[in-house]
Amino acid sequence: MAAPDPVPLLEVQDLVRHFPIERGAVLRRVTGQVKAVDGVSFSLGRGETLGIVGESGCGKSTLARLLVRLDQPTSGQIRLEGRDVHAMRGAEMTGFRRCVQMVMQDPYSSLNPRMTVGDILREPFEIHPEALPKRARAERVRELLDLVGLNPEYINRYPHQFSGGQRQRIGIARALALEPRIVICDEPVSALDVSIQAQVINLLDELRSRLGLSLIFIAHDLSVVRHISDRVAVMYLGKLVELSGARDLYAAPRHPYTGSLLSAVPIANPRRGRGRSSFVLTGDVPNPINPPSGCRFHPRCPRARDTCSLTEPRLDSLAAGHDAACFFPLEKWPLTAAEMAGAGRAPDAVEAGTGAAAS
Numbered sequence: 001m002a003a004p005d006p007v008p009l010l011e012v013q014d015l016v017r018h019f020p021i022e023r024g025a026v027l028r029r030v031t032g033q034v035k036a037v038d039g040v041s042f043s044l045g046r047g048e049t050l051g052i053v054g055e056s057g058c059g060k061s062t063l064a065r066l067l068v069r070l071d072q073p074t075s076g077q078i079r080l081e082g083r084d085v086h087a088m089r090g091a092e093m094t095g096f097r098r099c100v101q102m103v104m105q106d107p108y109s110s111l112n113p114r115m116t117v118g119d120i121l122r123e124p125f126e127i128h129p130e131a132l133p134k135r136a137r138a139e140r141v142r143e144l145l146d147l148v149g150l151n152p153e154y155i156n157r158y159p160h161q162f163s164g165g166q167r168q169r170i171g172i173a174r175a176l177a178l179e180p181r182i183v184i185c186d187e188p189v190s191a192l193d194v195s196i197q198a199q200v201i202n203l204l205d206e207l208r209s210r211l212g213l214s215l216i217f218i219a220h221d222l223s224v225v226r227h228i229s230d231r232v233a234v235m236y237l238g239k240l241v242e243l244s245g246a247r248d249l250y251a252a253p254r255h256p257y258t259g260s261l262l263s264a265v266p267i268a269n270p271r272r273g274r275g276r277s278s279f280v281l282t283g284d285v286p287n288p289i290n291p292p293s294g295c296r297f298h299p300r301c302p303r304a305r306d307t308c309s310l311t312e313p314r315l316d317s318l319a320a321g322h323d324a325a326c327f328f329p330l331e332k333w334p335l336t337a338a339e340m341a342g343a344g345r346a347p348d349a350v351e352a353g354t355g356a357a358a359s
Contacts, residue, residue: 008043009214010067010182015040015076017062021289032289036062038238039076041315044182049208049215051225051246053261054235055285060218061105063235064186067216068102098128101175105187107167111159117145117170118155124177131178144173148203165196172203176211184216189224201228222258223265226250231321234258237288237296240315244322254318254329256301263334295327303328 018033037059044050052060065071067078069085078085080096088096104110111120121141125132132140142152148169159167168188175183185204189197205228208215219225225232225246232249234242234257242255253259260281281300286292292299298308305328313325 009046009048009081010044011077011079011082012043012067013041013077013079015063015066015078016074017059017066017071018074035238035288035291037066037073038291040235040238040240042233042240042243044214044216045230046181046214047208047212048230049205049217049228051229051232052216052218052235053220053222053225053232056220057285057288058235059238059288060220060235061186064102064184064216064218067184068100069096070102094128098131098178099180100182100184101178101180103168103171103175103183103185103188106191107164107171108159108191110171111167113159116156116158117162120159120170121145121174121177124174128178140177144177147176147207148173163196164192165200168192168200169203172200172207176207179211180213182214182216184218186218187220188217190220197224204228221265222250222261234261237286237291239296239325241297241326242324243315244324248319248322252330252333254322254324255297255326256303256328256330257297258324259330259333295325 015037016039017037018035020030021032021034022028023031040059040063042050052063054060062071066073073086080099083092085096115123118138118141121144122137125134125137125140141155145152145154150166150169150173154162159170162170168191171188183204188204189200192200201224204215204217207213215228217225217228222232229246232242232244232246233240234249234255236257242249242253242258244254249258250262253262281302283300286296286299292309294307294309294311295301295304295313298304301308307327311327313327315323315325317323318329
């Protein structure tokens, strides 16, 4: 897979999106904020696939909407080849829309049921008529269907006449219509059967190689992004807690949250899974309206100490190309449940809300 480009195609710096909570029927007032994305920074190289994983509610989909400008950030910057995306206007903004496209999560609700496949794939050219002359659009639609493995003869069918996997292929074809450079995939396989997920992932990886795309692949399951990603970013409660090359992250995770996600991935061979780390986090994800002080993971972390509740760790480099936001990162992998609970702890460790259990 491609190595990260030294001059990133896309740069995200301290991106924040807080949603205000308003009360009152007449005199509306802000009583709080949902901190959906809270200071996220990363880069995306040319031809690279960046996987973003985390539990439901951690801010992944909000981040995706910010990246394609379907939503506006509270603060922070997004730069495309060094240009501030939120300063773009007019023709420059039109160019950005063509350059960055999105594949939605739900293939059932993301396609208009009243439009044929041909109409759905022609619509991008009606919005951006400068992209392709009218006389060439019918042939382009057929090329797009063939590109994603669908019969071009299906051009006059409606979405309800396709399976879930076929609908997602149509969504991918629509995203590719304007020949973008970046495609953001917001959990594109979570609504599909397991047997179909691998086909869609393989299709995206093949298209990335053939068309020279850069992908941001969002998922809640580390096993889904393992074979498609060059690098993987792990999100927890609006923040990145680990960012590393995919091979390094799976072989030697440094953040305890990443370790907990990896230990939850099923292993088909019981002999291979017998000696691996396996532990269960206690408690639920904290409320994003009032997140914990210090490290946001500390109420559920079996390695937490007093300093974790007082000071917020930064996403710092622990090794070449491997960053983690943790005061007591994992030193080896795999760990047993006992090692996970005991390593890095001291008599002053925070006891409330922590713990681990062997499965």
